Amino acid sequence: xxxxxxxxxxxxxxxxxxxxxxxxxxxxxxxxxxxxxxxxxxxxxxxxxxxxxxxxxxxxxxxxxxxxxxxxxxxxxxxxxxxxxxxxxxxxxxxxxxxxxxxxxxxxxxxxxxxxxxxxxxxxxxxxxxxxxxxxxxxxxxxxxxxxxxxxxxxx
Amino acid sequence: xxxxxxxxxxxxxxxxxxxxxxxxxxxxxxxxxxxxxxxxxxxxxxxxxxxxxxxxxxxxxxxxxxxxxxxxxxxxxxxxxxxxxxxxxxxxxxxxxxxxxxxxxxxxxxxxxxxxxxxxxxxxxxxxxxxxxxxxxxxxxxxxxxxxxxxxxxxxxxxxxxxxxxxxxxxxxxxxxxxxxxxxxxxxxxxxxxxxxxxxxxxxxxxxxxxxxxxxxxxxxxxxxxxxxxxxxxxxxxxxxxxxxxxxxxxxxxxxxxxxxxxxxxxxxxxxxxxxxxxxxxxxxxxxxxxxxxxxxx
Ligand SMILES: Cc1cc2nc3c(=O)[nH]c(=O)nc-3n(C[C@H](O)[C@H](O)[C@H](O)COP(=O)(O)OP(=O)(O)OC[C@H]3O[C@@H](n4cnc5c(N)ncnc54)[C@H](O)[C@@H]3O)c2cc1C
Ligand code: FES
Ligand code: FES
Numbered sequence: 001x002x003x004x005x006x007x008x009x010x011x012x013x014x015x016x017x018x019x020x021x022x023x024x025x026x027x028x029x030x031x032x033x034x035x036x037x038x039x040x041x042x043x044x045x046x047x048x049x050x051x052x053x054x055x056x057x058x059x060x061x062x063x064x065x066x067x068x069x070x071x072x073x074x075x076x077x078x079x080x081x082x083x084x085x086x087x088x089x090x091x092x093x094x095x096x097x098x099x100x101x102x103x104x105x106x107x108x109x110x111x112x113x114x115x116x117x118x119x120x121x122x123x124x125x126x127x128x129x130x131x132x133x134x135x136x137x138x139x140x141x142x143x144x145x146x147x148x149x150x151x152x153x154x155x156x
Numbered sequence: 157x158x159x160x161x162x163x164x165x166x167x168x169x170x171x172x173x174x175x176x177x178x179x180x181x182x183x184x185x186x187x188x189x190x191x192x193x194x195x196x197x198x199x200x201x202x203x204x205x206x207x208x209x210x211x212x213x214x215x216x217x218x219x220x221x222x223x224x225x226x227x228x229x230x231x232x233x234x235x236x237x238x239x240x241x242x243x244x245x246x247x248x249x250x251x252x253x254x255x256x257x258x259x260x261x262x263x264x265x266x267x268x269x270x271x272x273x274x275x276x277x278x279x280x281x282x283x284x285x286x287x288x289x290x291x292x293x294x295x296x297x298x299x300x301x302x303x304x305x306x307x308x309x310x311x312x313x314x315x316x317x318x319x320x321x322x323x324x325x326x327x328x329x330x331x332x333x334x335x336x337x338x339x340x341x342x343x344x345x346x347x348x349x350x351x352x353x354x355x356x357x358x359x360x361x362x363x364x365x366x367x368x369x370x371x372x373x374x375x376x377x378x379x380x381x382x383x384x385x386x387x388x389x390x391x392x393x394x395x396x397x398x399x400x401x402x403x404x405x406x407x408x409x410x411x412x413x414x415x416x417x418x419x420x421x422x423x424x425x426x427x428x429x430x431x432x433x434x435x436x437x438x439x440x441x442x443x444x445x446x447x448x449x450x451x452x453x454x
Contacts, residue, residue, distance in 0.1 A: 001164065020208070021159075023195075043196045044196060063195075064191065067191065069167075110261070131261065
């Protein structure tokens, strides 16, 4: 049976009826049309589906939408400020930390969550924070550099 | 895309209500905590519950409470909470270390300690550390409650003494005696998102800083169907004065205490070698902490 759930996504309130067997990834993409959240593996390995739930980045493919009732969620669509990119997005673009782009939304969300709680992370801390987000293209070095550059710019 | 089969979902508001619900479901219901194991298994079709019972609205399962050096950890405390807790890090660094190596930050934010125990994976990270610390779990059932030592809780891969309808509510870690130290080392192919090829948790207690070993615990993981004690190695340490030679001897005995298999993550021979190395290393660190730290460093 469908359940009525209420949650906030990118500062907007939603009240929707969902079947218990639908994941948060599915509901964000299919019901809310927020296509920035990707589904890669579906089993927690790749991090393409990363979203922030109540302040913490999680794999949305392993969260049932019904479990997210009452939560506050941020997807990649909620990261930019109007037409201007978030500093992390900007440095990713400038520094070649994006190639095919499939991992990018998840990477950016893991990186912004890190910088929120630790504005001056070490290289190791950056690598640790994005360790659940796989990238097939970049080799990670440019991503790590972009996050560090974002941290420097955000300090100013 | 891996789709989930159909099932019902309930959020009881109290533990008695949850227990009544589970007993009414007669084995067709399952508790869902973080879901990081359950949802994967349901997507793969290996478990097919008719109804998931979430304990999200049940109070009191998400706290870490400390008293006189002991800790009571609610079953729904997340692995990140444990990895980031100052209380855990100072009282039981071994537990903190095992938590910070589990999965990835994304997984740790959802995964719970209760789920890590009940799912009973042979390579799970928290059980070896908790067994070395002498932890007990509290199981609440419809009409009967019991406390069970984690040592003896597991009966095989994916199986344990918990009965359908029972809920694991709390993990109790007793205070460590003075002059106690420990260590946990997990060996994987990469730093994140890798279950252990071999993992070892050790704990030593001395009678005084430069004294003899009065308690030795060595728990080996991923080298048998459940986490196991290196029994002969533990025996060899008891009553002895710590030394590198003693630890090397114990480590070679530990190799015979396990029964590793060969799989895609590593060969049995390699695993035996690593048991030897990791037991030696964890004992050295445990000894170092035990001799240096008053009041328990494991
Ligand atoms: C990508 C990935 C990587 C992982 N890496 C690791 C790793 O490195 N090390 C490791 O140890 N694990 C790892 N895991 C496994 C998993 O994340 C952990 O075992 C986790 O702690 C399970 O907790 P959970 O709350 O998500 O459990 P759930 O999936 O909610 O539940 C697991 C099982 O326990 C039962 N259960 C849960 N809570 C209770 C309770 N309170 N009472 C009774 N029954 C209960 C459920 O019914 C279910 O059968 C990984 C998983 C994924 C997807
Ligand atoms: S799609 Fe969720 S982790 Fe891969
Ligand atoms: S840019 Fe292609 S997967 Fe990361």
